[in-house]
Amino acid sequence: MYESKKDLRILDLETYIDENAEVFDHYFPIHCPKTPERLQEAIEKYPMKIKDIYIMSERLPRIIKEIDEVYTEIFHNDLDINYTMLVGTYGSNAFVTREIKGDIYFAVEKLSSEIDHLKAITAHEIGHVTHFSFAARQGMDWTTVDWTHGLTTLYTEGAATYLSKKVVPGLNESVYFTYDKDGDSWVTCYQENKTEVKRRFFEDVLSGWNTEKEKEWFRLSGGGYFGHNRLGYLLGTDYVEHLVNVIGEEAALAFWSGNDVKKDILTWLEK
Numbered sequence: 001m002y003e004s005k006k007d008l009r010i011l012d013l014e015t016y017i018d019e020n021a022e023v024f025d026h027y028f029p030i031h032c033p034k035t036p037e038r039l040q041e042a043i044e045k046y047p048m049k050i051k052d053i054y055i056m057s058e059r060l061p062r063i064i065k066e067i068d069e070v071y072t073e074i075f076h077n078d079l080d081i082n083y084t085m086l087v088g089t090y091g092s093n094a095f096v097t098r099e100i101k102g103d104i105y106f107a108v109e110k111l112s113s114e115i116d117h118l119k120a121i122t123a124h125e126i127g128h129v130t131h132f133s134f135a136a137r138q139g140m141d142w143t144t145v146d147w148t149h150g151l152t153t154l155y156t157e158g159a160a161t162y163l164s165k166k167v168v169p170g171l172n173e174s175v176y177f178t179y180d181k182d183g184d185s186w187v188t189c190y191q192e193n194k195t196e197v198k199r200r201f202f203e204d205v206l207s208g209w210n211t212e213k214e215k216e217w218f219r220l221s222g223g224g225y226f227g228h229n230r231l232g233y234l235l236g237t238d239y240v241e242h243l244v245n246v247i248g249e250e251a252a253l254a255f256w257s258g259n260d261v262k263k264d265i266l267t268w269l270e271k
Contacts, residue, residue: 001015001016002046002050002087008043008046009043010036010039010040010043013039013042013043013089014039017034020086023084023086023105024086026095026097026103026105027086027088027091027092027105027107031088031091031092031095031105031107032088032089032090032091032092032107033091034089038089038090038091039089041089041090042088042089042090042109045090045109046087046109049109052108052111052112052113053087053108053109055113056085056108056111056113056118057085057108059113059115059118060085060106060108060111060118060122061083061085063115063118063119063122064083064122066119067119067122067123067126067167067168068081068126070123070167070168071123071126071130071167074166074167075130077130077133079102079126079129079130079133080102081102081103081104081126081129082100082102082103082104083104083106084103084104084105084106085105085106085108086105086106086107086108087107087108087109088107088109088110089109090109090110091107091110092107092110092220093106093107093110093111093121093179093220094106094107094110094111094121094124094125095125096125096128096129098147101128101129101132101136102129104125104126104128104129106121106122106125111179112179112180112181114180114181116168116171116175117175117179117180117181118179119168119171120164120168120171120175120176120179121179123163123164123167123168124160124161124163124164124176124179125160126163126167127159127160127161127162127163127164127167128156128159128160130163130253131156131159131160131163131253134250134253134254135253135254135256135257137254138254138257138258139257140254140256140257141257145256146262148209148214149209149262150201150204150205150209150213150214150217150218150232151205151209151261151262151265151266152256152261152262153214153217153218153232153236154201154217154218154232154235154236154239154265155236155239155240155255155256155261155265156236157218157232157233157236157237158233158235158236158237158238158239158240158241159236159240159252159253161176161177161233161236161237161240162237162240162241162244163253164176165237172184173187174186174187176237177230177233177234177237185228186228187234189226189227189228189231190226190228190231190234190235193226194238196226197226197231197234197235198235198269199269200225201217201232201235201269202266202269202270204216204217205266205269216229217230217231217232217235218230218232218233239265239268240252242268243255243264
């Protein structure tokens, strides 16, 4: 579609989206707002990314297969995962659907084409499905999960990052969080301000969680507090690593089944 249009317009992009509704019904609006401004900005950015998109169309399927096999080898759980690659409109870079906990989507226009970066984000997303599987084996009642709360997001993102570090070891630390080469200052910011980050997150939870706080701590559009977005990922990884040290890996990954994970995180944040 892109190559067939000498002058790509919003109507063309909307047609492409409508023709692939089974994919974009999951993408819009949860993972990207669908506005004329967003579509126009995406059209203006595509020319700078199209070469990488071609590269990823070759690399990413092979990497997905490789990382999927590593997870199966380590955890002996042959998970039924459906993978979808899409060209989105510069919203989320990748996500797992909540309704079907085995559907993973990669929005390639937001990804780095470097092999290590693709391995890190693939391992992170498969980590979500693997994390869910631990609780599922314990008979998890998913209707009890408050998916919109920051404490839930902190736990799930921390678990996925913990697993990605185990499955793809040896990468530069920041790659596990930013999936590119530009994250060192981001990790340094967290390490230098960890006490203040924990205090600020704790205060945000106690004063009532909302969409703006979700964006600040877990979305690419955040970063108002400390100048770096998604610091909740680092905080969550620290929490899960702490939990693994206290009760063991399997128990930590299944902890939200039969336990008050929100209360436990608040106790940890106060320390």
